[in-house]
Amino acid sequence: MQQHPLQSHAAITAFGAYVPDRILSNNDLEQMVDTNDEWIFQRTGIKERRIAAEEQFCSDMCFGAVRDLQLRYGVVLEDIDYVLVATTTPDTYFPSMAARVQAEFGIPASGAADIQAACAGFVSALQLANGLILSGAYRKILVIGAETLSKATDYTDRSTCILFGDGAGAMLLERREEGAFLASYNLTNGSNGHNLYRSSLSPTIAGVPIQTNSLIVQNGREVYRWAVTTVPKGINALLERNGFTTEDINWFVPHSANMRIVESICERTGISLDQTLTSMQQYGNTSAASIPLSIDLALKEERIKTGDTLLLYGFGGGLTESALLLRWTL
Structure with a gap:
């Protein structure tokens, strides 16, 4: 039987991001734990981080990034056929954050799954999305990396509380003749x-x-x-x-x-x-x-x-x- 190469490739067709409004600076942390701006910056390169409001959670970070993607590229979301969200700080383990995104944006028929690979999560989700498109089973996949690490940070531990912040990024992948991967x-x-x-x-x-x-x-x-x-x-x-x-x-x-x-x-x-x-x-x-x-x-x-x-x-x-x-x- 003659073999034919797959003609479906995943290309990046839209991108968006979101960070919450509140800024937690190194100077702010000086008031919370035994540390200072110079010590933090020399050891980490961090000057400030964004912190979700009390009523904001990972799903809100996802929604913000997807809305930014829509605003910047004017894309249609209704025909997305899979949503993948990489996160270690979901609002709930189930329903998944991907399912929350599907509901928020009224995507009528899509798969939805969260990916838990910590700091490697966004890249892992992109790899999986590319594989799904290459398989020929899917043609338009939304990939999101989102966290509200402030909800899981011990603000009495000066070795970790200086590190973490909140935010999200979203990338739309679609089947094209010329791919990105x-x-x-x-x-x-x-x-x-x-x-x-x-x-x-x-x-x-x-x-x-x-x-x-x-x-x-x-x-x-x-x-x-x-x-x-x-x-x-x-x-x-x-x-x-x-x-x-x-x-x-x-x-x-x-x-x-x-x-x-x-x-x-x-x-x-x-x-x-x-x-x-x-x-x-x-x-x-x-x-x-x-x-x-x-x-x-x-x-x-x-x-x-x-x-x-x-x-x-x-x-x-x-x-x-x-x-x-x-x-x-x-």
């Missing part, structure tokens, strides 16, 4: 998952005792060591396996965890900081939302151009890494 990469080290977690039910992870108060717990030293060691290896593996070099990349978009981590990754891979897009200075660590928020800032500054090659690299809780090489098709 060039290559992907994934790696997981589940044996070290207890170094970064948020628990609600089990008192242990693989026998290691953990807190069960639903707040984020992080062993910063171990997570830092893991990230600066494995992410550069992952970048090199992705590029080498697919015939690319760092010179082929216009923009590197890592998860905005900590500027010191990003600087170390760039130093070890030879990627210039000048071609690296981050969002932590303005928004802090927003987990699944950090990569789309970085893209949003760059789009507003007219830095990303149609045809540019972007390397997206999410890494975090799991411990999980997800990467994509994309051609920007907007």
